[in-house]
Amino acid sequence: xxxxxxxxxxxxxxxxxxxxxxxxxxxxxxxxxxxxxxxxxxxxxxxxxxxxxxxxxxxxxxxxxxxxxxxxxxxxxxxxxxxxxxxxxxxxxxxxxxxxxxxxxxxxxxxxxxx
Amino acid sequence: xxxxxxxxxxxxxxxxxxxxxxxxxxxxxxxxxxxxxxxxxxxxxxxxxxxxxxxxxxxxxxxxxxxxxxxxxxxxxxxxxxxxxxxxxxxxxxxxxxxxxxxxxxxxxxxxxxxxx
Numbered sequence: 651x652x653x654x655x656x657x658x659x660x661x662x663x664x665x666x667x668x669x670x671x672x673x674x675x676x677x678x679x680x681x682x683x684x685x686x687x688x689x690x691x692x693x694x695x696x697x698x699x700x701x702x703x704x705x706x707x708x709x710x711x712x713x714x715x716x717x718x719x720x721x722x723x724x725x726x727x728x729x730x731x732x733x734x735x736x737x738x739x740x741x742x743x744x745x746x747x748x749x750x751x752x753x754x755x756x757x758x759x760x761x762x763x764x765x
Numbered sequence: 766x767x768x769x770x771x772x773x774x775x776x777x778x779x780x781x782x783x784x785x786x787x788x789x790x791x792x793x794x795x796x797x798x799x800x801x802x803x804x805x806x807x808x809x810x811x812x813x814x815x816x817x818x819x820x821x822x823x824x825x826x827x828x829x830x831x832x833x834x835x836x837x838x839x840x841x842x843x844x845x846x847x848x849x850x851x852x853x854x855x856x857x858x859x860x861x862x863x864x865x866x867x868x869x870x871x872x873x874x875x876x877x878x879x880x881x882x
Binding site: 654659684686691692693694695696699740750752753755756757758 | 769798805806807808809810813815821823855857870871872873874875876
């Protein structure tokens with residue numbers, strides 16, 4: 651079955667410290683992976699994606715993600731967290747179903763950055 | 766360029782009432798989607814459309830109907846609302862990578878919060 655797992659409901663980080671939000675996936679074929687962020691009372695915003703090429707992908711707001719094929723992971727990272735990074739983060743994988751590709755989302759991880 | 770907009774932002778319904786949620790996009794995207802977001806469950810796909818006049822079922826289609834009469838609009842209907850349909854509904858759209866049937870990044874609307882009593 652094609653799926654995405656975000657093992658942590660919440661991640662707490664002190665401002666200025668590095669952060670990691672974990673994501674693992676299960677999909678047939680080559681994975682197309684995405685990270686989205688949701689701020690309170692807002693829709694999801696695209697952060698970054700991995701399609702092919704370099705395993706380290708850079709995205710918006712200083713975020714990056716590392717694709718690891720052997721561990722089937724796509725962890726989101728940032729070298730120095732900001733309080734304004736506090737939000738809900740979703741990992742997603744594109745999966746083929748019914749002849750078309752659709753996104754399968756993880757349950758989300760709430761990131762709390764403390765001053 | 767407004768992107769993806771949703772109407773209304775918030776609605777309260779009584780069990781058995783009907784309503785239609787409207788999604789509009791001005792990016793000329795071929796693909797449009799309706800999701801529901803529930804705590805601890807991420808986003809689940811209700812219905813989607815790969816072009817004007819076409820719709821298809823997603824992961825949780827029961828109790829919902831959709832229509833895509835115009836390319837820019839995607840309507841989600843609840844014929845007889847139930848408390849289990851209390852949720853936040855998000856619309857999204859994306860364009861197709863030329864000749865691949867693969868959609869690109871999805872762009873989301875701000876959401877509609879629905880409470881069914």
